[in-house]
Amino acid sequence: MVDLVTINNVSFNYGKIPALRNITLSIPAGSLIGMIGPNGSGKTTLIRCLCGLVKPSGGTIIINSKDLSSLGRRDLARLVGYVPQVQEKPFPVPIFDAVLAGRIPHLEWAPSIYDLDVVSHILSLMDLEDISQRNINTLSGGQMQRVQIARALAQEPLILCLDEPTNNLDIKHQLSLMNLVRNLTRNRNMLTFVSIHDLNLASQYCDRLVLLKNGEIFSSGTPQEVLTRENVRNVFGINVAIHTHGDLIHIVPVNKADVRKLEHI
Amino acid sequence: MTTLPSSVSVSPNPAAQHRRQNLHKNIILLIGGILVIVMAMYALTLGPYPMTIGDVIRALIGNGSDVYRAVIWNIRMTRILSAIFAGAALAVSGMVMQNVLRNPLASPSTLGVSRAASFGAAFGIVILGVGSTQSHSVSFDMPYLIALSAFIASIISTGVIILLARIRDASPETMILAGVAMSSLFTAGTTSLRYFAIDEVQLGSIIFWTFGDLGRTEWTTLTIIAVCTVVAIIYFFLNRWRYNAINSGEEVARTLGVDTSRTRIISLLVSSLLTALVVSFVGVIGFVGLVVPHIVRRIVGTDSRFLIPGCCIAGALLLLVSDTVARTMLSPVIMPVGILTSFIGAPLFIYLIIRGRKHW
DSSP states (O other), rough: OOOOOEEEEEEEEEEEEEEEEEEEEEEEOOEEEEEOOOTTTSSSHHHHHTTTSSSOOOEEEEEEEEEGSOOHHHHHHEEEEEESSSSOOOOOOOOEEEEEEEGGGGGGOOOHHHHHHHHHHHHHHHGGGGTTBBBBGGGGGHHHHHHHHHHHHTTOEEEEEEEEETTTTTTHHHHHHHHHHHHHHTTTEEEEEEEEEHHHHHHHHOOOEEETTTTTTEESHHHHHHOOHHHHHHHHHOEEEEETTEEEEEEEEEEHHHHHHHHHH | OHHHHHHHTOOHHHHHHHHHHHHHHHHHHHHHHHHHHHHHHHHHHOOSSOOOOHHHHHHTTOOOOHHHHHHHIIIIIIHHHHHHHHHHHHHHHHHHHHHTTTTTTTTTTTHHHHHHHHHHHHHHHHHHHSSSSTSSSOSSOHHHHHHHHHHHHHHHHHHHHHHHHSSSSHHHHHHHHHHHHHHHHHHHHHHHHHHHOSSHHHHHHHHHSSOOOGGGHHHHHHHHHHHHHHHHHHHHHHHHHHHHHHOOOOHHHTTOOHHHHHHHHHHHHHHHHHHHHHHHHOOOOOSSSHHHHHHHHHOOSSOOOHHHHHHHHHHHHHEEEEEEEEHHHTTOOOOOOHHHHHHHHHHHHHHHHHHGGGOO
16 A cells, blocks of 8 residues: 655754754555654644645655655645644634635635535534634634634645644543544545644544654654653653553653552552 | 545535625625716716716716816816725725735835835925925926835835845734834934925925825826726736635645745735825825725625725725815815825724724
C-alpha cells in the first residue's frame, strides 16, 4: 500500500534556531495522527509545513505521490485542509458563508450547484444545518471549532491538519470533537494530523502518536508504544503512572513521593 | 479521494436558504441602484435656477431651451456625476482597506492618504506658488498642478507604507501603524506650510482646499475620476473571493490558496491611488470611506460579492444626498460637502459603535 504522506528528512529553522530536525514519517490514509510533545517541540511547525504555511528548510514532503514544494497554492489547497488554533476575529458572516469559503480553491467565477451541495452536506454532517444562517460571532467555542472543521472539509482535502483543536473546550466537547475527527478520518479515508497537549485524549482517539522533543521525533507508533513511563519522563521531565484498561491507557502524573504509593495500588 | 455520495440533497435547506439570502441581497442592490438614479434626477432639478423634472428630462434628451441644457450639462451634471463616482470610489476603497487589513478602522484617512493629499496641495499652493497670484481671492489658478502635487504626496505616503510592509512584514498591524505615523508627519508638514504662507490668500487657499468640494470638477477631471473608479471597481470585484478568504483569517486564507501578502499590497495600492486621485481633484471628504462600508455590512453582509457593489451604491448615494443638502441648505451659499460629511459621519460612526459593536 502506498502511503498517502511521506515526510522525508524534513528540517525547519526559524532564523538560525532549528525548529524541526530530520523528521521522517510515512503514513497511510485513514489514520488519525496525534502530535504530542512539550511547548516548542515542533508540533505546530510540522503542521505548518504540511499545510504549506512555511517551507521546510530541507527535506521533502510527498502527498499522494506529489512533491509539496512543486504544487501551486490552489493545488495544495485542494489537498490539505487546515484548522488553526485561534480564530482571528473576522467581520461577521453566516455559518454557511464561512463554510463556503472552503470551496474557494475550487471556484472560478461563482459557486456551482455542486459547491453549494457540498457545503449543505457538510453542514448536516457537522450538525450545523439548522443554524446555517447564524452569524459566526454568536457561536460558542465548540460550535466555532465545528464551523472551522466544516470549512476545511469543504475543501474536500485528503489531509486535514488541526492545530490544538481541543484547547478552550470543556471535557465533553473535547471528547465529542475528537470522536468526530476520528470518524471523519475513517469515513472519508483522509489522513488527519492533530497537535494535542492532552496525552490521555491523544492515546484514546489517535491511531498513531508522534512524540516530538526539541524538533526531533523521539518516538512514534501506537499510543501504547509511545506513551511509556520512560518516554514521558525523558520528553516532559515528569513522572507518570500508566494504567491500562483493555486497549485504553491512562496517564496520571505523580510526584516522586507518590510513585511508591501508586505502585502499591 | 473523498467524494460525496450521489444522494447529496438529503437536506437542501442550507443551500436553498443561502440562495434565498443572495436573492434578497441582489434585490436590495437593485433598489439602491434605482435610488441613486432617482436621487440624481431630483438633484438635477435643484439649484438657484429651478427646473421641473420635465425640464430636466427634456434637457437630457437634447430638447428644451439652451439655458436649461447649459445649466444641466455644464454645471449640475458634472457635480452630480462627481458625487456618484467620488462617493463610490471612497466607499469601496475604504471597504477594501478594511477587508485586506482586517481592521474596522482602516480608511483613506487612517492610512494617511487624505493627510498626505492635503499636505501636497498646501505644498503646491505655498512652495510652488500656484493658487494665490494676483487674484486676491481664494481660488485655484492652476488646479491641475495642485491636484498633481496632492496626488504625488499621497503616492509617497502610500509608497512608504508599502515599502515598510515589504521590509518588515505585510501584516495589517504594520500597515495601520505606518499609516498613523505618516498621517501625523504630513499633518506637521501642512501646519508648518500654513505658518510659512506669505499672505491670507495663500492661507485661505490651503484651508479652503481641505474642504472637499464637488464643484471643482469639470468634464475632463470627471472623466479621469470616472474611468479610474470603474477600472478599480472591476479589479476589486475580480478579487472578491480573495477578500472573502482573507476574512476567514490570515493563515486560513493562505491554506485556501490565496497569496495574502500580494493581495493585500496590490489592493491597498489600488485603493490608495484611487482615493488619492479623488481627493486630489475634489479635496478631503471625510468619513465616507470609513462609515459607508460599516453601514453596508449591516445591510448586505460581509460577502464581497455583494459588499463591493453595495459600497459603490451606498457611497454614491450618501455623497449625492450630502452634496445636494450642502448646496441647497444655505442657498445661495454653497457649503463644501466635506464639511457636511464630517458632521454626519462622526455621529453616525458613534451610533454604529454603540449599536453595532458586536459586529466586529
